């Protein structure tokens with residue numbers, strides 16, 4: 001990128017208080033992770049309740065937290081509608097409220113991101129008779145500040161400039177259409193859903209810093225695969241925090257799956273070893289491994305990952321079949337820094353972006369996918385089981401632009 005561009009973005013990041021622009025020598029990914037690890041999780045933890053131990057537990061009974069609370073519905077997007085005729089008189093029988101479709105829920109979840117991107121694009125285009133390079137420059141600023149990432153934004157703007165030269169952007173509507181198409185193309189380029197093959201067990205290792213929603217995502221995945229008739233086993237290899245294993249155990253009970261856990265502070269590799277043995281012995285279809293997020297440096301992270309993999313591959317030579325990185329979309333640029341670090345340190349094969357509901361930083365989905373060529377496997381749009389969805393780029397972009 002040209003020096004003057006760097007200067008512009010550096011100034012812009014400063015002005016907007018965005019962290020994680022290591023490309024500009026401001027913060028390194030390691031520092032980002034360290035800061036993140038020292039921060040409290042972005043959502044409150046669950047209150048503990050007493051619960052009996054499960055089958056494969058190797059320790060005494062422990063306290064387990066209550067199931068995750070149901071999410072409160074995000075506020076619906078404000079839309080102007082034509083005034084209609086007065087409502088008919090109320091009917092006496094109770095009318096059953098239709099459950100909104102997932103697309104409607106997705107749209108509602110993305111409403112703040114919609115405002116941050118499309119709302120500002122609409123304002124920019126308001127009353128514009130003609131699209132020119134100045135318009136595209138302003139669009140560039142909107143996209144960067146809406147967490148689409150510098151690299152992705154620059155790439156998008158260059159493409160739009162070429163389309164402008166080809167006379168394809170005659171008006172605001174054409175520009176919006178082109179922007180939608182180009183974002184969709186970039187998401188589709190690296191898109192690949194997670195396919196659980198008939199390898200027995202199919203091993204999914206879940207990684208990410210603490211508080212991003214790893215345990216919740218594992219619970220939701222366990223519910224999904226159990227619902228498909230698969231036999232699931234959870235491995236509580238996050239032995240760093242006692243509450244992590246307890247929380248996972250609560251999910252195991254709720255979903256009706258087995259869990260392997262050790263005492264707090266135990267060696268995560270020992271948990272993985274036991275879980276692999278148990279999964280093979282029990283004919284498990286899907287083994288999901290929770291790992292600790294409190295890994296301060298890239299070296300630590302790599303060492304921990306190497307050790308877990310060494311133990312795992314001794315028992316299941318071609319595992320893990322998926323290394324799923326969980327990122328909290330609400331953390332915007334920090335999520336992007338984490339994607340960089342984990343991709344370098346842990347052979348990530350797919351990403352889950354959680355907490356898209358109520359976040360204005362949903363643009364990060366495009367940045368993670370395009371900048372790091374990582375397939376987004378699932379998105380989380382709430383705390384309940386049905387709020388983890390397989391990522392569909394076309395549906396996502398439709399919901400964002402509508």
Ligand SMILES: Nc1nc2c(ncn2[C@@H]2O[C@H](COP(=O)(O)OP(=O)(O)OP(=O)(O)O)[C@@H](O)[C@H]2O)c(=O)[nH]1
Nearest residue numbers: 043210211212213214215216244354355380381382
């Ligand atoms: N709104 C919303 N909340 C979520 C979502 N996914 C997870 N959460 C909440 O985020 C909080 C943290 O989730 P956890 O699953 O405990 O995160 P973790 O990464 O396992 O955290 P550690 O156990 O500390 O490593 C919990 O309160 C979850 O209910 C989501 O998609 N939307």
